[in-house]
Amino acid sequence: MEKAQQLEILKQLIAIPSVNDHEADVADYLVTLFAPYRDQVTIERVTYAPGRDNLVITVGQGNKTLGLAGHMDVVAPGDLAQWDTDPFKATLKDGRLYGRGACDMKSGLAAIVVALLEMLEHQTLPGRLRLLATVGEETGEYGAAQLTEAGYADHLDGLVIAEPSADLSEVGYTAKGVIDYILTAKGKGAHASRPQLGINALDHVLEFANQAKARLAALDQTDPVLGPLTHVISVIEGGEQINSVPAQATLKGNIRTIPAHPNQQVYDILDGLVAELNQRPGYNLNLTYSFPEEPMPGNADAPLLRLIDQVHQEVFATPLTPVGQSGASDGSEFLHAKGDFSIALIGPGGSTSHASNEYVELAVYYQAIEFYQRLAQKFFD
Template sequence: MNKQQEIDILSHLISIKSVNDHEAAVADYIESLFKPYEDQGVKIERVSYAPDRDNLIVTIGEGERMLGFSGHEDVVAPGDLSQWNSDPFKATIKDNMLYGRGASDMKSGLAALIAAMLDMLENHHVPGKIRLLCTVGEETGEYGAAQLTKLGYADNLAGLVIAEPGNDMHEIGYTSKGIIDYIVTSKGKGAHSSQPQKGINAIDHLIDFAVQVKPLMAKFDKVNPVLGPLTHVQSVFNGGEQINSVPAKAVMKGNIRTIPEYPNQVVFDTLNGLVDQLNQKPGYDLTIEYSFPEDAMPGDKDAPLIKLIEHVHDELFDGPIEPKGQAGASDGSEFLHAKGDFAIALIGPGNNTQHQSNECVDLDVYHQSIKFYQQLAEEFFAQP
């Protein structure tokens, strides 16, 4: 595969408007690239999450050990189009940078994995069994990865590489914080504000929760040496209908970033316990729900997969590579629940322009990342 063909794959992926939806079109395109190689034993599977939202699984090669590659098919919205210098859904090249929504996060990484695997098939040299997991909904909750994990597609991998942006291939993410988004709803009873005794103020009760939850979260005071502390932010607060009425309903939302020292269930138990405690008071009616929580992803920077990535990187790239912790979650937070004990590494050709206007990727890094994934697979299966 020549460099123009590699660019064409990335450009086509960017042209598909898979903004938090429509991943089936991405799956269609990727499937079309691998279809010609089915006579080489390529196995293509689709798993639908919802209408027009398909995960895609492509397995090539043979052997007892299986290396996992993964990338997500969705992107975030482009935002204010006036802040873009080009159409976000038309790949534009300027000064060796390719611009477009997903150029960094993470259609360049996905395209590089695809190109690497296609090169192996084209050259009739697949060093071992490799499975590509293309997921839906990573940007809004990793639910494609959760679905594939529950169905067993990541079970008993020998290692998993997720092509998330890694500072132009100079960082390996090997551990990450978890996420808990919670929504607390307080129900009261409406009344005229001139007769508040006839109502139940939902805001007052919600404020009680908001005040009391802070010291409870502060008790989670251990600090992970790589990821730092657990963090808690009360980010949304809504309530009431109009100024002369006792509010009958109020809602607050909070975001917690967890660390391996405090599994999500420990935090759930604390939040649920506070809600139960407040509901013992007369008139209180609080409920709590969680939106796509993700566990923290523990990791070992000395794991054989991480060391192998460092070695291959040194052979192909100038400058050092650094194992790092990630503040945000990824599909790795779901794949870690698969059966088996395997390391997960996040490394891809993207950079820190993800989710921004004029998102871009360095084409030299992109082309070199394709060689990196090929050589990584070669040396991975050469190991005993």
């Protein structure tokens, strides 16, 4: 495939405004690319919601399976005045391709797709490869969760996710988990001059906040790569006006967990705290969680990671650095699949994820295509 064709595939993907939705349009386009090879591929669409289809494409044969994953959604472009170009019209400038998703992560998805197409075209498929193209990664990894529950990632022999990784100079192999929680409190309104007639809901969420911070701070184990568990209270809302006792209040927080202190340990602490406080007179607290993700353990010396380092040395002049990641990815869901396999996150794209004027270095995009092909060949060797 000529570079012009490789580039066109990425440009077409960026032109599809799959902002937290419309991933089925991306899937439609990808299916057309594999249509000439229908007798050699298995194409499955797994619908999450109308207009939101995950896509699973399996090529090649053999007893081993290498998974290659990427998400099809992007975040909103934000303030268009901050963009120098149309975010959904890929624009070339000074060796870079600009557009929403150019970095995170349509360049990674495109590089995997092109690598598979080229192996099909040249009949050089080394074994069984499975593309897992997901919906909803940016808002909760629920496409990856759906595919995992349906068994599409079961018993893989390795999984590579094409998340941007400092232009493929880093490989992520472990990651923190995420817990977003929402605490609501119901009290009783009263005039501020007669507070004894009311129940201050805001006082109750502040009591929870103080105790939660102290109890989670007691989880003092630190991961050598990821660092400690962190807890940020990010939103507090309550009350109607300055001279009234707040009858209701809300507190929101974000926790980043580590393998030594997994999510369940945090749930037990916070749920237990709510149960204790609700035994007090007047307390009426309710705690919910949104899109929690488990921490992703990993081993920098795993065979897949060693192989990635070996292939990286062949393609790139700079060394590869194994890293941990503080943000969640589809890997946090795929790790629940059956079987024992390593997950690695490595793909084109630098530091412009979610930013205005998002871009990918074209040279790195082309190198990523070569990298994924070589990795597939050596994985089965």
